Amino acid sequence: MAGILFIISAPSGSGKSTLVNQIRSLVDNLEFSVSYTTRAPRGSEEDGREYHFISRQEFERMIQNDEFLEYADVFGNYYGTARRSLADAQAHGKDLLLDIDVKGAAQVRRKVPQAVSIFVMPPSPDILATRLRNRSRAEGSIQEEVIARRLAEARQEIENYREYGYILVNDVLARAEEELLAIVTSERLQRAGLTPAPDQERLVKLAESCRQQNTDERVRPVLLAFGLPAPEPVKP
Template sequence: MAGILFIISAPSGSGKSTLVSQLRTLVEGLEFSISYTTRAPRGSEENGREYYFTTREEFERMIAADDFLEWAEVFGNYYGTAISALRHAKDLGKDLLLDIDVQGALQVMKKMPKAVSIFILPPSPQILEQRLKNRSAAEKVTDEAIIQKRLAAAKGEMTKVWEYKYALVNDVLENAVAELRAIVLSERGEQEFDDLAKTCRTDTASPKLSAVLEAFGDKGQISTVNVNL
């Protein structure tokens, strides 16, 4: 069943890139949308593989030309998904996978309400903080204020989890990959994956999801969801 738009988002430090990479090796027929960004490449990243790296001037020209399905400015850098990615996937007869931040995801979900949205969470505040510190160290960012700003932004993004159809906790990599794969295949109509996919539905608020959100201080939202079950 080609033509499904899958949106995957997560706070920085949730391990989203690893999960998406694993998913792409396990599930056929997924066209990965490569985003544009004005940030500098990290580590072994290459232009046209992880991102299309471009200048701020060129990105703003594309904004003015209405070339983006979504775009956002995050920590001083632009990120965006070109509209052409949708046409390209459709021409290939594939589903499109968007790996985008929360700001961008909310834009796409508003424009395309039938999209399948998936939110990935870190297992605890402590693990998230350590991952963010490791990433900051790799980027040679040592200012504690910047690290705490990133942590606060990540926690803020997690309050948007209820806007998504699915949410999974990246605690054990193999389990998280299995859940992500089940969601994709269930949405394609493969019923044998329905039971596992349903455990990740945000409208059921699984005990694991609720426990993680409570650890991050999202008690009010959890109570609201449970009342509405």
């Protein structure tokens, strides 16, 4: 069955882009929606590959014409997903993957309640700060005030994790990649009403373990590390 909308969100620096690139290389018939943004390209980013880079005036014209499935102002720059992305994917018999922030994801869930939503968590603030510094260093400069702002924003975003159907903790990249593959595989089987083949059963079980209601033990240390309320540990 084509036409499944997958939403993936994560704080900046959580490794989401790496996961998205990997799942795109592993899964057939999965379109990636290239978002629009008014921010300037970073490093080796190219227009039409990571984002469609447009002016603020052009973005606001698209808002007025109701051309976005979702959009948000993030750190002073607009980001948005064009409505035609989903229609084009469905017309070509493909599923669509959206890489969007928590505000945009909330808009999409209201418009497409059957969407599959996935939230990627960094394992701790210290690891996230290191990843952000490494990325900034690769881009040519490290601005500690920007990193501090990103960490504060990450804490706010993580507070919304219960709004998502699946949770991944990206502490070991290979594990997170396999979990994301499992979620896509399981949802496709379920939507198509198919019984998992023997080699798919393990992936279906792995996907089930990533459902938000089954991840309390995995997310508890992350929440505590970010100073957020955490579920009580399961008593033996």
